Amino acid sequence: MADSIQLLPDHIANQIAAGEVIQRPASAVKELLENAVDAGATEIRLIINDAGKSLIQVVDNGRGMTETDARLCFERHATSKIRQIEDLFHINTMGFRGEALASVAAVAQVELRTRRPEDEIGTYIEIENSQVIRQEPCATAVGTSIAMKNLFFNVPARRNFLKSNAAEMRHIIDEFMRVSMAFPQLFFSLSHNGQQVFHLEKGSLKQRVVQLLGSQYTSRLVSVQEQTDYLNIQGFVGKPDAAKKTRGDQYFFVNNRFIRSGYLNHAVMQAYQDIIAADSFPMYVLFIDLNPEQIDVNVHPTKQEIKFEDEKIVYAFVQAAVKHALAQFSITPTLEFDIDAGIQQLDAVSKPFTEAQQTAASNSGLYQTFTKQNQAHFIEKGPAISGNNFNGTSALDFRGNETAGLKNWRDFLGPVTGKGPEVSGNSGASGFDWELPRKKWNLLEHGDLLQLQGQYIIAPTPQGYLLLHQQFAHERILYERYAAALIGKPVAAQRSLFPANLDLTPADAGLLNELIPDMALLGYLIEPFGQHSFVIQGTPADIIAGNEKSAIEHLMDQYKHFSSDIKFSRREKLIRSLANQHAIKSGTLLTQKEMRQLATDLLNCAQPNITATGSPTFIEFNSDYLSRLFSQ
Structure with a gap:
């Protein structure tokens, strides 16, 4: 019987390692920037095309490499930082494993130019699929320039899993910000498709x-x-x-x-x-x-x-x-x-x-x-x-165990039922017909509504009363309204007589650019105006004039909050963010007419009993339950 265990070829082993180290363009950016810092550079430039899919290039003025080092740095586990096992416990550098460049060379076409200050001529190396296909002397500045082209060109399945350019660029900006923030004494720049995104002069941490x-x-x-x-x-x-x-x-x-x-x-x-x-x-x-x-x-x-x-x-x-x-x-x-x-x-x-x-x-x-x-x-x-x-992740929320509380509410409400508009994600729908409960409650015929603590609304019914949470109820109403807007019923926009300018950080500007088409359907008319600036031409009619900028800034903040949950689409995150932001907040006093309209709109929703995030919008107190509360 033939032996069944064999050693993997180097190029396959490198691709497996690349799966851990280079998961997306931002992963390569991180590794290359850290190598430039370790090389003693005082100026580091990052050049990106097509969100890193076609080009990632880092140019530094560090110490450069000899011809032998330039060739050896692409070998797996090649590193200048570890000589003996004890060195693993005294690591002060950024990169040390010796896997980064080998992984890069396994999934991209790489060009390296490098020269030390004491050398008159530098070294040029071209690598494809872990194989050196060209090596020659070259004239180049002191330091190192390494360019990755056509990331995942030989791993099409991995390339297909990459997100949109805007999404991948946000990840790149995140990695760039983390490295450049750690070293304010160094110059950093970032350009994307020929446009400069960051130009960071040396300075203080502040x-x-x-x-x-x-x-x-x-x-x-x-x-x-x-x-x-x-x-x-x-x-x-x-x-x-x-x-x-x-x-x-x-x-x-x-x-x-x-x-x-x-x-x-x-x-x-x-x-x-x-x-x-x-x-x-x-x-x-x-x-x-x-x-x-x-x-x-x-x-x-x-x-x-x-x-x-x-x-x-x-x-x-x-x-x-x-x-x-x-x-x-x-x-x-x-x-x-x-x-x-x-x-x-x-x-x-x-x-x-x-x-x-x-x-x-x-x-x-x-x-x-x-x-x-x-x-x-x-x-x-x-x-x-x-x-x-604690579970070791950075997405922990230490404000208490809300899940247990919600479970108790849902036990009282009964099973989560109803079916809302299909957008994406899961808003808890299960196909319940709400027509009979609506007829049973018939709120409009049974007396005045009462607001309690500026947060709850008591609505009498023939069998008892409903206790509505005014903010959560309004969130449900807005969620379904915005969901309908994205599938054919756009929200009317009110154009501004004096359009407001909005300046954002590069990361937020990239995010807003991605959201502009969908926001137009929801009543926000926003146009790019310069690199990181925008003009707000119009907003939904319910946005008070003069609050346009803060409304969009809060929307971006809320959107990033929902972005931590990867199972939702961009549109789902957007309408959840808008519903949360525009809902009337606790402490807002409502007139009798406003309370009645809120209750009516809620009960006309396709799924009135919970918000999109699973919070209950109301609790029903019927006569049987009330009798049991006071029975001996």
């Missing part, structure tokens, strides 16, 4: 943050600076008024490497507790520097997840550092008033800070944490954090 995330943060950043024997933390957090409904502007770096950590994100969220709304997310850009021996960066192919030797210590330091920064800048809630003479006579104001009080303060755990040698070991144990709260 300048780089504002360049990348937008000028709205210029006066809304709080500096974080904590140095300890165990680790150092620096960077910025946003003031409470900069909090958003999405996690987008949140960045953790460990030893200048971008990481995802739901655990550390929870530490920051705890520091903001009671300062921002429960459904908001703070902005932060935080750099953690610690001994490489205390972390393992080799736990994931993309190196975006790492393991800490003692994650509880890191958690405590991050939380304390952010709290300290917020307190220093008087961000925590305070009462503002003029101090009267009586207050000035109080002991706390008039008497000095005694030695006994000073001693008590210096013996506190927080004081020792940041002042004593090896202070990491003096951290006081706080309440345990259940491991069930």
Whole structure:
């Protein structure tokens, strides 16, 4: 019987490795940018065509390579950073596995030009399908230029899985922002199809943050600076008024490497507790520097997840550092008033800070944490954090277990029923006929409606009453209205007498460009005006004049919130975002006419009982249930 096990040919092994390392154009961008940083470059240029599908090129002015190194760098597991096993535990560079260029060469046509400062002539290498097809001397600038052409040309199945150019370009911009944010002392530029997207001059971290995330943060950043024997933390957090409904502007770096950590994100969220709304997310850009021996960066192919030797210590330091920064800048809630003479006579104001009080303060755990040698070991144990709260992803939501609450509501409502308009995704439809319940309730004939706490509406029925959640009810109404608009009944747009200009970050501009055709059907008439600017020519009639810009900015924020769920199409995310944004909010007082119209519109929906996201819109209290509540 013949042997059945055989070694894979190198080009097949490289393609398998490429499946882990190069998943999309943005993956290659990340690897090439990190190599340029490791090469000691001070200027790094990224050139993209067709969202990376036809060209990804990185040009740097780093140290360059010899002819032998230039040829060897495309071999698998070829690296200049690892010599012995101990080196794995002292990694300070970005790339180290030696898989990136081999993977790139396995799935693209690659051209490399490189020259060292001490060499008069450089090296040109052309590779296709892991095979060197050309190598010769060439005249080139000091540094390295590596160009990937026709990504996945030899793996058509992988190429077919790529998203639209706008979607792939957003991923590229994300990777570019992460690398360039970590190294503000370096020049970076990004151009796409001949147009410059970013031009980032060398500067401070604050300048780089504002360049990348937008000028709205210029006066809304709080500096974080904590140095300890165990680790150092620096960077910025946003003031409470900069909090958003999405996690987008949140960045953790460990030893200048971008990481995802739901655990550390929870530490920051705890520091903001009671300062921002429960459904908001703070902005932060935080750099953690610690001994490489205390972390393992080799736990994931993309190196975006790492393991800490003692994650509880890191958690405590991050939380304390952010709290300290917020307190220093008087961000925590305070009462503002003029101090009267009586207050000035109080002991706390008039008497000095005694030695006994000073001693008590210096013996506190927080004081020792940041002042004593090896202070990491003096951290006081706080309440345990259940491991069930974390699953290792960056998309965690630590605002409580809402699913359990919704389940209880649904138990009371009975099975989720009804069938709404088919757009995409799953809005909970199962084909129930709502005609009979509508006739049974017949709200218009049974007395006045009552608003409760500016949030609920009590609508009497012959058998009892319905308790409507006004925001969720309106969301359901708008969802079905927008769904109908996208399949043939466009929302009427009201043209503006004075069109407003809208300036966005490059990432948001790319997203809006992708949404413009569908937004036109929903009443938003938006036209590109320059590279990252737009003109708002018209909006739905219910948008108050002067609020056009904020309405679209909030819509983008909400859309990115829904974008974390990949099972929904672009259109589904868009109409969910609009329904959420335009729905009347809790606390809005309604007239009798408005309440009656809301209740009527809800019961005329194809599926009135839940929102598209599964929240109940009403609960029915019938006479039998009410009788049981008061029975002995």
